[in-house]
Amino acid sequence: MDALLDVSTAPWVDLHPVHPATPGAEWWRTAVVYQVYPRSFADSDGDGIGDLPGITSRLEHLAELGVDAVWISPFYRSPQVDAGYDVADYRDIDPLFGTLTDFDDLLGRAHSLGLRIIIDLVPNHTSDEHAWFRQALAAAPGSAERGRYIFRPGRGAAGELPPNNWKSIFGGPAWTRTTGPDGEPGEWYLHMFDSRQPDLDWSNPEVHEEFESILRFWLDRGVDGFRVDVAHGLVKADGLPDWSGYTAMVEGSRDSGTGPMFDQEGVHEIYRSWRRLLDTYPGQRVLVAEAWIEHLPRIARYVRPDEMHQAFNFTYLTSRWDAEEARQSIIDSLEASDAVGAPTTWVLSNHDVVRHASRFGLSEAGSMPKGIAASDEQPDEELGLRRARAATLQMLALPGAAYLYQGEELGLPDHTTMPDEVRQDPAWFRTADAGSDRETGRDGCRVPLPWSAAEPGFGFSPTGSAWLPQPEGYGRYALDAQRGVAGSTYELYRQAVALRRHLGLASGGLDCVELADTDPSEVVALRNREVLVITAYGPGPVVLPAGSDVLLASDHLGTDARGRTLLPPDTTAWILPPTQRLPRARSAGAE
Structure with missing residues (x-):
């Protein structure tokens, strides 16, 4: 056995205040939000694709889980080239998912259960089947119709080269050339994603007016907020200059700045105007930024008091299974958010990344x-789940808001052996010529959920159909195989969410704790209010402080021959140490 880390007799060397307690009435500062990816959540009509009535039928599960709000990924009318992130009509529901009446029913049922509803807004680009883009293609260069998008003449003697060297996030060039009615090649249009997702031109007032109208349409129906897709991408630098850097989804632009297509100053006035609009509605409606920016102080600018309410913390999501990296990410994140008076919004998985239960089971644990x-x-499925449970328990003890991705409460791994012929992610197709750099894509984390172990399709659909194949082993993760089972991942999540609320951890102050005689590369110890949160990253167990009350642990604890309580590797515990040995932080860390 690896050497014990004994913190039982002298648990603290020092406390370092990181974040002051922040009591406040706004619900979004402390919320636990659950992401629903509609096509993979629950299918009510048997076509193998999840839908709005399916979501409505499972809302009681989310209420029982204890979450405060539900974020629903796009359900708008769309050709579904990018699973609904290519919107053809922002004011209608795609028939795949139901009708506006179905949405109203979902919203009403959610509100009756005490759940708020946040919907996805996709303002960076539309579908090429949107009425505006069809009008643009039919119109002449320089027309008002083309002015809603980013059309440019090409470079080269005959305009045969793209206007600049930008690359699509999905691979390949970010420009596609049009063909005129006479069959001759014409201008190029910009698409930072798929060629069927043309970017809007936010320097055009008509675009601003349209999206304010879209916001009002859904606010008037009663939605509680918007998660804003690619929130950092709406404004491009003047002149669209060449850029040789590289940007990836979620990870952002590493070692090369954000680039002229992202994080431009003009985005902030857009969100200030949207915030003014939302503030005219009752009920604390919210804006949530999806901004892939590595530099935390830059992300914090999106959640200044007059802009958005939350911004996903992708720095935390992309941290590896490494004590020092996780600790620094937590400290840096809270310092950046505190500087603007905003909550930090923690997240470990979503529909764009390999699930953390699989990432943490790789030899480079937490790589992306x-x-x-x-x-x-x-991935090592057992090790990955063990670490994922520990990471989640650490996350839910942190002050601020937290997001959960559907199925993580069941401990779902990615489908990592999916046949290539069934893949549907546009990134898979657009990187087909990239050789060893080809992207497998995001289908593995989007597989339909297992609800019932013994039913066809694990209860996802009444017919057993599923738009992506489910792994055979998903049955052991099904909800009905975990509900009421002590120690199951579902019950761990449910207990953690309830305890988080009961103990006031989301509004608590956080101290970083130095433990005596421990290697900082093996343990992260934090104190939130009176709760000591310890995560063991090293190869050996940690001896917990004698006489402590263990509130919750991500896995079974052990004991040694002397009767001391052991925290095994890759495990997190929330404990109440003996009060007589609980020191007070020197300054703002205590309430």
């Missing part, structure tokens, strides 16, 4: 592959 294929290294 662009999907996992059967020919890739396969």
Whole structure:
């Protein structure tokens, strides 16, 4: 056995205040929000694609889980080239998912259960089937119709080269050339994603007016907020200059700045105007930024008091299973958010990344592959889940808001052996010529959920159909196989969410704790209010302070021959140490 880390007799060397307690009435500062990816959540009509009535039928599960709000990924009318993030009509529901009446029913049922509803807004681009873009293609260069998008003449003697060297996030060039009615090649249009997702031109007042109208449409129906897709991407630098850097989804632009297509100053006035609009509605409606920016102080600018309410913390999401990296991410994140008076919004998984239960089972634990294929290294499923549970318990003890991705409360891993012929992510197709750099894509984390172990399709659909194949092993993760089972991942999540609320951890102050005789690369110890949160990252167990009350642990604790309580590797525990040995932080860390 690896050497014990004994913190039982002298648990603290020092406390370092990181974040002051922040009591406040706004619900969004402390909320636990659950992301629903509609096509994979629950299918009510048997076509193999999840829908709005399916979501409505499962809302009681989310209420029982204890979350405060539900974020629903796009359900708008769309050709579904990018699973609904290519919007053809922002004021209608795609028939795949139901009708506006179905949405109203969902909203009403959610509100009756005490759940708020946040919907996705996609303002950076539309579908190429949107009425505006069809009008643009039919109109002449320089027309008002083309002015809603970013059309440019090409470079080269005959305009045969793209206007600049920008690359699509999904691979390949970010420009596609149009063809005129006479069959001759014409201007180029910008698309930072798929060629069927043309970017809007936010320097055009008509675009601003349209989206304020869209916001009002959904606010008037009663939605509680908007998660803003690619929130950092709406404004492009003047002149669209060449840029040789690289930007990835979630990870952002590493070692090369944000680039002229992202995080431009003009985005902030857009969100100030939206905030003014939302503030005219009752009920604390919210804006949530999806901004892939590595530099935390830059992300914090999106959540200044007159802009958005939350911004996803992708720095925390992309941290590896490493004590020092996790600790620094937590400290830096809270300092950046505190500087603008905003909550930090923690997240570990979403529909764009390999689930953390799989990432943490890789040999480079927590690395960010662009999907996992059967020919890739396969995660250690048991180790990955163990670490994922520990990471979640650490996350839910942190002050601020937290987001959960559907299925993580069941401990779901990615489908890592999916046949290539069933993949649907546009990134898979657009990187087909990239050789060893081809992206497997995001299909593995989007597989339909298992609700019932013994039913066809694990209860996702009444017919057993599923738009992406489910792994055979998903049955052991099904909700009905975990509900009421002590120690199951579902029950761990449910207990953690309830305790988080009961103990006031989301509004508490956080201290970083130095433990005596421990290697900082093996343990992260934090104190929130009176709760000591310890995560063991090292190869050996940690001896917990004698006489402590263990509130919750991500896995079974052990004991040694002397009767001391042991925290095993890759485990997190919330404990109440003996009060007589609980020191007070020197300054703002205590309430």
